[in-house]
Amino acid sequence: MGYTPNRWGSLEQFQVPCQIIEENVLSLTPSAVATLMFFYFKAKGRYKQMLRRRLNAENEYISIVASQEELSLKTGYSSRNTFTKAVKELVAGRWLASPAQRRFKRGELNTNEYFLLDPATAQRLQTVPLSPYFTVPACIFRRHTMHWSLPFLSSAEVALYTAMLFRANQERNNTFTNDPVLLRKMSKLSRGKSGTFSRAMESLQTKGLITEDDDQITLCDPLTGEPPVAAMDAVNDPANYFTPDGDRIFFNVGNPEALLKWVRASLPAGEDMRKEGSGEYKLKCPFHPDPEPSLNFNPSKNTFHCFGCHAKGTTKKLVMGLKGISESEAIQQHARAIGVNSVFEPESDAEAECRYEDETGSLLYRVLRYPGKRFSQQRWTPEGWVHNLKGVKPTLYNLREIRYAATVIITEGEKDADRVNRLQLEDYTGRVVVATTCSGGAGSWKDRFADLLTSPCYRIPANVLPVDSRCVIVMPDSDASGGKYKEQVEASLEKRMIPHCVVTFEGFKDVSEFLDAGHTGIELAQRITNEVTKINGHGGVTYPETPLNEEISI
Ligand SMILES: [Zn+2]
Numbered sequence: 001m002g003y004t005p006n007r008w009g010s011l012e013q014f015q016v017p018c019q020i021i022e023e024n025v026l027s028l029t030p031s032a033v034a035t036l037m038f039f040y041f042k043a044k045g046r047y048k049q050m051l052r053r054r055l056n057a058e059n060e061y062i063s064i065v066a067s068q069e070e071l072s073l074k075t076g077y078s079s080r081n082t083f084t085k086a087v088k089e090l091v092a093g094r095w096l097a098s099p100a101q102r103r104f105k106r107g108e109l110n111t112n113e114y115f116l117l118d119p120a121t122a123q124r125l126q127t128v129p130l131s132p133y134f135t136v137p138a139c140i141f142r143r144h145t146m147h148w149s150l151p152f153l154s155s156a157e158v159a160l161y162t163a164m165l166f167r168a169n170q171e172r173n174n175t176f177t178n179d180p181v182l183l184r185k186m187s188k189l190s191r192g193k194s195g196t197f198s199r200a201m202e203s204l205q206t207k208g209l210i211t212e213d214d215d216q217i218t219l220c221d222p223l224t225g226e227p228p229v230a231a232m233d234a235v236n237d238p239a240n241y242f243t244p245d246g247d248r249i250f251f252n253v254g255n256p257e258a259l260l261k262w263v264r265a266s267l268p269a270g271e272d273m274r275k276e277g278s279g280e281y282k283l284k285c286p287f288h289p290d291p292e293p294s295l296n297f298n299p300s301k302n303t304f305h306c307f308g309c310h311a312k313g314t315t316k317k318l319v320m321g322l323k324g325i326s327e328s329e330a331i332q333q334h335a336r337a338i339g340v341n342s343v344f345e346p347e348s349d350a351e352a353e354c355r356y357e358d359e360t361g362s363l364l365y366r367v368l369r370y371p372g373k374r375f376s377q378q379r380w381t382p383e384g385w386v387h388n389l390k391g392v393k394p395t396l397y398n399l400r401e402i403r404y405a406a407t408v409i410i411t412e413g414e415k416d417a418d419r420v421n422r423l424q425l426e427d428y429t430g431r432v433v434v435a436t437t438c439s440g441g442a443g444s445w446k447d448r449f450a451d452l453l454t455s456p457c458y459r460i461p462a463n464v465l466p467v468d469s470r471c472v473i474v475m476p477d478s479d480a481s482g483g484k485y486k487e488q489v490e491a492s493l494e495k496r497m498i499p500h501c502v503v504t505f506e507g508f509k510d511v512s513e514f515l516d517a518g519h520t521g522i523e524l525a526q527r528i529t530n531e532v533t534k535i536n537g538h539g540g541v542t543y544p545e546t547p548l549n550e551e552i553s554i
Pocket residue numbers: 285286287288290295306307308309310311
């Protein structure tokens with residue numbers, strides 16, 4: 001049976017068996033939960049190590065070697081007694097093999113080796129994760145000095161956070177219904193006079209581990225204090241921002257003063273906010289016409305909500321509304337607000353960089369392609385790359401080369417264009433065939449792009465060519481959006497009376513897939529020739545025997 005737990009965006013995570021909660025109640029004390037989580041955190045690393053070394057899984061068990069120092073550092077239990085009790089509880093519940101007496105005694109002070117047991121069979125573990133499991137962000141152990149890491153959580157917070165991680169797993173989503181009765185039951189926290197539950201709830205919010213409103217609770221990426229996103233555009237994911245040293249930026253640094261200052265600096269000229277009780281601030285809502293301030297901002301919790309239009313979210317969203325800036329700009333401002341001067345998106349993660357230039361060769365913008373078909377469009381400014389295309393007029397890829405080419409291929413996407421250009425096909429004029437495209441996918445074709453193909457190529461340079469017009473080959477993807485793209489491009493070409501034809505690859509998604517399947521440049525040239533020679537006065541295309549750049553398979 002397929003198993004799809006909730007995901008944490010690009011955040012590293014590990015897995016903990018679901019048996020930790022039985023019939024919707026936490027089956028272990030908070031200290032045992034924290035200790036067990038730590039063991040599973042370590043188990044993942046150990047298992048990976050075993051796989052790398054190709055140890056014989058038949059007789060190999062996952063053992064966790066941990067020093068007392070490490071244990072107290074990562075769990076926050078400074079008292080040996082707490083830890084000993086937790087281990088006893090885990091052994092009694094058959095989560096952990098009984099440590100050998102001698103080693104156990106010694107291990108209390110120094111380093112010990114522990115063997116986890118499969119909760120279903122009580123056998124020593126050989127693989128992780130165990131199904132069913134729920135996922136836990138690894139940074140709560142890894143970043144053990146941050147205010148939101150496990151050592152900084154009280155017992156009640158550990159119990160409640162665990163219950164929430166479990167709930168997210170039940171819902172297969174980091175956002176789930178805010179059901180205090182259920183959460184109290186799961187975490188075994190009393191409403192009580194002191195309000196243990198409410199205080200733990202408040203504290204998890206203040207630490208940026210969750211956001212809460214009346215209806216829903218959302219687990220946050222602890223490092224950013226924002227809900228993890230499966231961002232289509234990588235620049236809108238705060239997890240993709242790094243310091244100049246290449247470390248991930250921690251936005252969730254527990255600095256409400258910085259957030260307050262940031263929001264204040266983002267207010268329209270002449271406006272201010274009013275301090276309310278309970279650490280909240282009142283200001284005019286940017287998301288609806290708001291003559292009387294009806295928006296509450298809570299810098300401690302990094303949240304706002306509007307009583308007028310019910311807009312809500314984190315400080316980042318509020319600033320985006322106040323300043324009218326994009327998400328990536330807000331992320332960069334947020335970084336500056338917490339004292340990180342320079343942020344950049346790691347280009348090392350990108351599979352490819354495609355640059356767009358104007359006719360003179362000046363850089364206009366670029367498209368970075370990331371694994372999983374994610375793209376980031378960035379415009380060039382003297383200050384560097386800005387993560388949007390504001391004020392930039394999109395153009396065709398390889399614009400300068402097009403002007404000298406008698407045969408131009410329009411593909412769907414830069415990847416296909418690059419692939420075709422690497423073949424260095426030649427046309428009957430002896431010139432290289434140039435493949436082009438527009439950024440942003442099939443829906444981004446603009447009629448005016450065809451104007452860029454009307455320049456008389458035979459005049460540049462001024463030598464004599466046996467053609468007086470250019471021929472364009474449309475090479476769309478073999479799917480519905482490809483069909484639409486083809487129609488749009490053809491319509492633009494027809495309007496300008498640019499000779500054109502279409503080459504498709506039935507049975508293949510696109511030209512790249514056609515070539516990946518083992519078809520050669522010669523075969524591609526033949527297919528193109530079959531079509532272009534139907535056009536009056538246009539000759540065929542060849543794959544040169546000694547291409548300028550021998551194609552290198554990646
Ligand atoms: Zn509002």
